[in-house]
Amino acid sequence: MGPNVDRRPPVMADVARLAGVSHQTVSRVLNDHPNVRAETRTRVMRAIDQLGYRRNLVARALVTKHSRTLGVVSFDTTLYGPASTVYGIEQAARDAGYFVSIVSLRTIDRAGVNDAIGYLAEQGVDGIVVVAPQRSAARALDDLPAGMPAVAVEGWHQGDVSVVSVDQVEGARLATSHLLELGHETVWHVSGPADWLEAEGRIEGWRAVLTAAGRPVPATLTGDWSPRSGYQAGKRLAAMAGDVTAVFVANDQMALGLLRAFTEEGVKVPEQISIVGFDDIPESEFFSPPLTTIRQDFGAVGRRSIDVLLRQIESGEPLPHERLVVPPQFVLRGSTAAR
Template identity: 55%
Template sequence: MRDVAKLAGVSHQTVSRVLNEHPHVRPETRTRVLEAMRSLNYRRNLAARTLVTRRSNTLGIIGFETTLFGPASMLYGIESAAREAGYLVSIATVRNLEQTDVLGAVDRLAQHAVDGIIAIAPKTAVTSALMQAPSELFCVAVGGAGDAEAVSTVRIDNAEGAALATRHLLELGHTTVHHAAGPGDWPEAHERREGWRRALEAAGAPVPPVTPQWWDAATGYEQGRAFAADPSVTAIFCANDRIALGVLRALHEAGRRVPDEVSVVGFDDMPDSGFFLPPLTTISQDFGELGRRSLALLLEHMRRPAGDGSVDQVVVPPTLVRRASTAPPPAQIDPAQIDPA
């Protein structure tokens, strides 16, 4: 730092202010210091800075090995928000969403002296593990059902998203809406199932039976084949867009036209969903907003007094994206009105 100060013709305190992005440095001075740093190939000693400030300026993110659009997009949204806020990120991934695996990830990140942890938490085992993190390590969960009493959570309102999809189909004139469900042990799938159910009950519509499955197109295809074989099915709400893709294929193979005979709605608004055939009506999640909200909540907790113990639940509303996969149901013809000739 003294070498940089000498080359730039400033004090070492000025170099420190530039490094810490202090606002009270003249632009021309800042430029001169940055040019001196580049000339000398100077890099700040982060280990020394951590010893002085007791902060590493690094955040930990816990993710899991998956190709699912939602969790992968959450990870990207969180990392982008942290980078924009000037934080380094250390990512620990787990193979299984079990409490012992997540606790191991918490321990690995704690050994790297992260200032806080944001964990993608689609299952309750993740929030249960965060509850056992060291008291001095601030943690925020993203996703899931937000039912943890001791962990602050940022999540999409999955129940309201499902209700939006269901009400949309009912308002088009469908007498009921069938549901191609996600896995039974995922809180987000459960919330979407409950939001669908409550919307039907509020409208006085029949509630068809549900068989929880997985999140992929293959299980959507199997559910779609069953729906396609039932002529009474005119509207289907799918727990995510990948399930909807499988349902659309099954309906196409069975000769059930979408949306002329059957309307389909997904959940997630994947980048490709607008290119399905037909383009998919779906529920959009703002993963960038999830990342910003989770980071803001973690930083807020880090500013609070030690042992504050307060827990926050932040819910981000979803939106309905209307495309070409939904329409009013086909007109029902009264057999008595058919001309025998």
């Protein structure tokens, strides 16, 4: 048993003692302060890895008031969209030297989002990203702790906070116009669940194109983003096969469900019915037929939201709220054909 067998991890003072300097000099070395003699610096460094010292960021955060941690509130990070967005956020944050603390809500409502934000605030995050695709969740942003930098992703373009999102309306326009240009009389729509902002945006874009072209606007079928709900919608549409020649489906997973239903009912895609999806999940290219869809650049959304948030944090001032829109991209594949 040597004298030095305490299992307590070494602290700055231990390093200082070993290097024969003051704790403050160790701090300076760690923070790349310019005024440290090169020889002193190496001596400190040597002491650091001799002891296996790691600085305690908790203590540091206590005095600096900055944890270099960002909070992320999201919903069901199992889905491709949220998962990709959160991934983009995490990457961008880490590149900027920030950590990311995540809360994944099971159900998304105002109270839940508020709780999550509260926890995160206690934990001392420097800012918060809320992936709030539902109206009810977006509203929770109204009562953020005062002075807490925040940004909403895929949220509502209102009130007190900056928003970054893919232009859903434009995406839906792209999809619907494409179908009209192929000579279809009108376009049916299988939408996402009510209260989802993305679902609303896609309905809006779809309806706008149809009315602008003076076409009839069919009633929408409503799904819940799942392949199964698409399958059910597909069964109903197949029964109307004569009338329906083109469908814009609000996401690729539901589009897959449609494809399956149509296969079962002997409806040929794209010969009898054309389909356009939304998202461009990695699978879409290999559906039968490969799915024409609208690509969302989730990575870009994540990066842009971190940009906005960090600008807020680092300025220290509440900045004017921005609305950043990432353009969607039309991806032509094999599920659409001329009438």
